[in-house]
Amino acid sequence: MLLRRDREAQADAVVSFMTADGAAALKPQLDAAFGGDGWVTADIRSAIGAVHDVAAEGGRFLVIGVRDEAEGELGAARELIAEAKLSGLKVILLAESLSPAAMHGLMRAGADDFAPLPLPPSALAESVARLRSGGLQPFGGSSSRNGMVFPVYGAAGGVGATTFCVNLAWETALEVAKSGKQVALLDFNFQYGTVATFLDLPRREAIYELLSDTSTMDEEGFSQALADYSGRMAVLTAPMDVLPLDIIGPEDVKTMLDLARASYDFIFVDMPQTLTHWSDLVLTESERFFAIMQTDMRSAQNMLRFLRAVKAEDLPIEKIAVVLNRAPRFTDLSGKSRARRLEQSLGVEFVVRLPDGGRQVASACDQGAPLAKAARGNALRKEIRRVARGLVRSVEAARAETAGAR
Template sequence: MTNSVAIQPEPAPIQACTICRDVQNFDLLIEDMETELGEAWGDLSYADARVFLGQPDADSLEFIAVAMDEDDEVNINLIADMIKTAIARNIKVIVIAEEVSPMVLHQLLKLGAAEFVPYPLPEGALHDAIERLRVPPPSEAEASAPISKLKPTGDREGVVLPVHGLAGGVGATNFAVNLAWELASMPDAKAPRVCLLDFDLQAGAVSTYTESMDSESFMQALLSHDDKLHVLTAPAEMLPLDLVTPEDIERIIEVARTNFDYVVIDMPSTVVQWTETVLHASHVYFTLIELDMRSAQNALRLLRALKAEELPHEKLRFMLNRAPKFTDLAG
C-alpha cells in the first residue's frame, strides 16, 4: 500500500490589480475584472499598492486599474507616484474615473496612463481598453507618419474657417476636409499654406501640444498629406471636451493663424466652453445643416444663444450639405 499525497497546483500569478480607496464603491469594475481575468487579479488599497509595486512579485502584473472618484482628488500626488512607479516597471495603467475634474484626469494621462474609462463603466469598455493594451506597438516603419516639413514663419495673417455640424451625420467633417484640400490645391503660382485642426476630441491630444506651445512645437505636431495639407489630428482615445481650456484653444489658433494662409477647424457638434473662443477668432463660421426638423431646431437654438450672449452671430454661414432629389435650391 502506498501513500499518495494530493499535489495542489500552484495558484496562477496575478495578472492585474485594481487600486482604489474602496473597491466596493466600484462594483461594476469588480464584475468586469472577474469576467476578463477570472481569479487572476487582486485589489489593493493605496498604501498596500505603494509597497507591492516596489516588490519583485509586481513583475507578473500586466496592468493596474486605478479607480477613483472626486473624493480621491486629495490623494492625487500619491496616485501619481503609483502610476509613475508602475510605468517605470513596464506595467500598463488604466484610469477608471467617476466625476473627476478634467485637470486631474489630464495630469494622470500626461504621466503615461495608457487608457481612461469613465465610471459607471459602459458595456464592454474595460474589455476594449484591455485589448488595446495588448496590441503590440507598431514597428518604426509602421509608426513613421508623414510629418510636416514646413518651418514656422510667423509672417501670416491666416483666415480662420471653423466648420460646425448642427446635427449628427450632416457631413461637417467631410466638408471641412474637402474645403481644406480644395484651398490647398488652388492652381496659383504659389499655393497657399493650409492647416486643418481637428478639434472634435471625442470622435477622433490636442492638449498634449498646448503645455509649451510655440511655433516650432506646433509645426512638429502636424501631419502632412501630399505636402499640401497639414493636419493637427484629434487623439485616438475619447477625451472630455472640457479637457482643453479656452486659453489652450486660443493659443493653438494664434500659432496656426500666423503660420498658415488658411486655418480650417473641424468643430465638435456640441457647444463647449471654448466654442466662443473659436467664434471670436473666425472670419466665417460655417454651420452645416440638412433639410430636417432637428437641424432647424438646433440652428434656432444656436442663434438664440449667441444673440442672448451678444456674440458675433453675423459670422454664421448656414450650409446645406445634402438635399433631397429634385429639390429647388435656387431660393
C-alpha cells in the first residue's frame, strides 16, 4: 500500500512502519528532513513497490521503523532493507526496544544508519544530512574483514556434521589461499568437540581463558587462542575437559563471532547437537546455516523438530541449507525415492547431497587429516570441494553487488 500524499511531487524517501500511525507520529521530523512533500509512507509488508517507485524517481532514502512488538515482522523488514539497498537507497533504521541480535540482523541486512525510537528531536535530519554527504562508514567499519559465518549443525549424533564442517573449512582455505582471504574453524561443541581430533591439533589452555571472560578479549587475543593449521586455517579447538554447554552465554558467543568476523573472511562453526540458549543467536548471525542429516528416521525426525522450532521462534529459516549425508547413489532408485519423500515431509529441498565416501573417510579422521590430504580423489571430498567453491563464488558475487550498490 502506497499512500502518496501528492502525486506530482517527487518523493525522496519511503517511510515504512508496521502501522500508519508510526510514521504519522514522526511527521514534524520527517518534514524537517525531507520537506513536506518529500516522503511517502508504505506498510513494511508491502513497501517493495514503493521502494522501486521512489528509487526510479531518483529518491535516495528508506526510513524503516521496527518495534519490539513487531518482532514477527523482522524477516519482512530485513527483506525490505536488502531490496532498498539493491535499488540504491540509503537506509535509516529507527528501532524501539529491539534485542541486540534482531538489531544486528537488520544492520547486516544493509541499514546505513540507526536512530532510537522515541526519536531525539534532530536525530533524523542529522542522519539524513550525514548520509547525503556520504560521510558514514558501512556497518562493520572499514578496517574489519567483516567475515561471514557458516555454522554446521548435525540433526542427530554421528550424521557427519564434523566431517562436513572440517572438510568444508579446509577446502575453502585451499580455494582462497591465493587471494589472501582468511579462514577460521570454530569448535563450539564445548563438551565433546572433535575438531581437534579430525585435524590432529593439540587442545589449548587458552580456550579456558577465552571462555571464562570474553568481555576483555580483543581481536589479537582471540586470534592467539586459535591454533594454526598448516599455515592456512585458524582453529578454535574444544577444551580438554568436558564443560557445560552453558559455560558461555549468548553475549559471549556474540563477542566471539564479532571478533572472528573482524579477523577472518570465512568462519565455519561446528555446532553441538543439543540446542542451547545461544543456538538461535548463531543462526541469526550466520550467512548460511548448514543442517545435516541422513535418510534414517532418527535424523529425519530430529530435523523436522529442529525446523519446526526455528519456524515457531520466527528465526530466519531462509538461512538454513539442509544437507543430506550418505545420500543414495544415482542407481539406488528406492533410496532416491526415499530421499524425495523426506524432502516432501520436511518441506525442504536438499541443497547439498553428500555421497558415502566409504572407509577412507573414517580413516582420514583417524590419521587426523582432512580428505584433501588423506584421500584426495574420494567422492565425498570432491563434493565438499564443489560446495566450498560455490560458497566462495557466491560470497564474492554478493560482495561485488554490495560494492556496486554503494
